[in-house]
Amino acid sequence: MINVLYFAWLRERIGVASEQVETQAKTVADLVAELCARDERYAVAFEDLGALRVALDQDLAEFDAPLAGVREVAFFPPMTGG
Amino acid sequence: MINVLYFAWLRERIGVASEQVETQAKTVADLVAELCARDERYAVAFEDLGALRVALDQDLAEFDAPLAGVREVAFFPPMTGG
């Protein structure tokens, strides 16, 4: 079980802020593919991965990063702090 | 008649903050030479012109600048504001 979080417009499009996902995905990209296959909302939200960022256990990561041992995955648009 | 001002350690070495000088000097360098010829204090103070700056009527200038029309000449070490 992985805790998956969504922020900003990604959260709005998917319609939930977080969810528990049962997955055997090896990488972030695999997890995204699983989610997209599950529901059209995900497919639309994840259409352009170049416009999205991912954090694994609260550290920024790449979409090809392995999920082994990861407890929390967060997806969000580029950050706009400051 | 030109009003000549001295600041910081130059003022301390020459012993006055300002003085009226009767001069026919054509350039700042000529004026410095006149002053140095006048008294040993000036010769010592103006020994290294590279360590000094000059302002003509309150604008920074070079030592070869002409004095025509200038009413106030100021000599001082490099500035240390801020």
Next chain:
Amino acid sequence: MVIRVESAPFDFTTEAGAFGAGRHDIGAIVTFCGIVRDLTGDLQAMQIEHYPGMTERALMKIEAEATARWQLADSLIIHRFGLMRPGETIMMVATAAAHRADAFAAAEFLMDYLKSRAPFWKKEQSRGGETWVAAKAEDEAALTRW
């Protein structure tokens, strides 16, 4: 070295006044204050969302990096989340150092990283509706100078 992530308004004046107060080893203090601006008069509010936990973690990493790169006597980051009105203070950064070059460089570094690497997202609310603020290419490019 203080990091605060909070929703309540804070007083920039008070924070800036307290920062570095009473110390004699500080020659230079630089502060940056980010404010909700409204150039057109259309903006009603700005909503800032963040990622609790990761935000503090990211800011701590950024501040540790600045402290490793420059000679800093102290540093401070305050960043709000939630709803803010035009003219309200969003965040501030302060750096203190013996010399001004360290204080300036560290403050700019903190700002550049905080813009693109700390998990905050801004949404503008105007009469016309709500819009998520897009990240700027120039903000990402600013990171390459460090």
Next chain:
Amino acid sequence: MVIRVESAPFDFTTEAGAFGAGRHDIGAIVTFCGIVRDLTGDLQAMQIEHYPGMTERALMKIEAEATARWQLADSLIIHRFGLMRPGETIMMVATAAAHRADAFAAAEFLMDYLKSRAPFWKKEQSRGGETWVAAKAEDEAALTRW
């Protein structure tokens, strides 16, 4: 755009708080505050001499140059002269802009020029005697970046 050259102490907190207050076209405020530092504990006081008339003139030129180069909503320079104790504020600069890059660049520009082109001279008084602070080659070199 305000320039003040004065001997009386000023309160950085109050000045920073009043700067840009109530305006909605400002997104970024950068402040720099220069403080009498005493790294060794030997310094008793700092005496700052200036060239009345030329000082204001030089600061106005520097500020006009900054305003011409960057998009500034406002700027402020306060510089003291006379006797100051360790920990006291010597001077401050503040810049306000819609965007942070303008505010930061203008503040650094003002500081760099003010260091080497405004007629102030610092003298340190310690138990061992009095010493005029020498201009640093790095301060002169800093001007070449603009």
